[in-house]
Amino acid sequence: MIKQFFVILILSIVGYFLVDAFFKVPFGEKRDNVGNYYIEKSPVDLKVSNSVTAIVVNYRGFDTLGEVTVLFLAATGLGSIMYRRKQKGEKEVRAKNPSSRIIQIGSQILFPMIILLGGYVFIHGHLSPGGGFQGGAIIATASLLMLISYRKFKVSHNAITWIESIAGVVFASLGFIGLVLGRTFLENFLPTGELNDLLSGGIIGIIYIAVGFKVASELTGVIDTVLLNNRPEAQKEN
Numbered sequence: 001m002i003k004q005f006f007v008i009l010i011l012s013i014v015g016y017f018l019v020d021a022f023f024k025v026p027f028g029e030k031r032d033n034v035g036n037y038y039i040e041k042s043p044v045d046l047k048v049s050n051s052v053t054a055i056v057v058n059y060r061g062f063d064t065l066g067e068v069t070v071l072f073l074a075a076t077g078l079g080s081i082m083y084r085r086k087q088k089g090e091k092e093v094r095a096k097n098p099s100s101r102i103i104q105i106g107s108q109i110l111f112p113m114i115i116l117l118g119g120y121v122f123i124h125g126h127l128s129p130g131g132g133f134q135g136g137a138i139i140a141t142a143s144l145l146m147l148i149s150y151r152k153f154k155v156s157h158n159a160i161t162w163i164e165s166i167a168g169v170v171f172a173s174l175g176f177i178g179l180v181l182g183r184t185f186l187e188n189f190l191p192t193g194e195l196n197d198l199l200s201g202g203i204i205g206i207i208y209i210a211v212g213f214k215v216a217s218e219l220t221g222v223i224d225t226v227l228l229n230n231r232p233e234a235q236k237e238n
Contacts, residue, residue, distance in 0.1 A: 017185065047192040047200040053126045057204045057211075061186030064207075065171060067133075068214060072168070075218040079225050099149045107149035114142035122212030126201040132208040136215025143220040147227050155224040160217040167214035174203050174210075 042054035056064050099107075122135025146153045175186040183189060186203070193200035 017179070021185075043195055045192070046188060046202065046204065047195045047197075048126045048204060049196055050126055050128065050131075052129075053131055053201075053204060053208070056131065057126075057207045058186065058188060061175065061207070064211070065175065065186070068168070068171065068211060071215065071218055072164070075222050078222055104149050107145050111142050111146055114145065115139055118142065118212070118216065122208050123205070124198070125208040125212075126204045127196060127198070132211025133215050135208075135212040136217075137219060139212070139216035140219035140223060144223050147224060155220055157221060157224070160221045164214050164217040164221075167210040167217070170210040171207060171214070174207060 038055050038059060039051050042048050042051040046054050046058060048054045048058075118135045118138035120135070121130035121138055122132045125131035125135065143155060147155070178187040178189055179185055181189050186207070188202035188204070190202040192202045199205070
């Protein structure tokens with residue numbers, strides 16, 4: 001009963017803000033100059049040189065939250081479909097032949113570099129092309145490289161769940177803080193800094209870091225689930 005109460009309460013709060021935002025939309029007004037508005041306001045108001053980032057994370061940040069939610073639901077759905085309870089004594093085996101020593105050594109060298117590149121992409125998403133989705137996808141490819149190179153390389157789904165959850169909470173919390181302060185959802189409330197500085201853009205940089213970690217963890221979990229073969233006959237093949 002208590003669980004149902006909290007679910008209804010949360011849905012009521014979300015519904016209230018959705019309806020409130022809907023009635024604040026100035027329908028009927030001309031929108032011919034929307035693109036120029038974003039281009040002019042991004043470097044001035046938000047101190048963000050990447051106007052696409054300003055639109056995705058700030059002006060239309062609620063849409064981005066929806067996209068992250070869709071990715072989460074897709075990953076959860078895939079995991080649910082492919083999940084199979086292991087039998088007693090059964091081990092998780094990947095259905096693939098072992099890689100050559102050259103590929104394994106190359107993977108060890110490239111793995112930290114790819115991780116570093118992914119982190120750089122989403123940390124600097126408000127300054128240069130890139131962002132949370134791109135950086136997270138790059139990090140996931142590093143995990144893919146190790147998974148296809150080493151039979152015994154394992155991904156901790158508990159760690160993935162924690163990272164994904166914390167990143168999602170940070171994203172949503174930044175939005176609700178804006179509402180508490182009397183602003184709109186995901187509206188910036190931090191100092192914007194100076195244009196082209198790393199610590200600029202207010203909450204945009206923080207959001208992209210959260211999105212980067214969330215996307216990286218979700219895609220890594222999906223990749224590991226797809227590659228993992230729990231079939232009993234896979235053990236007989238090894």
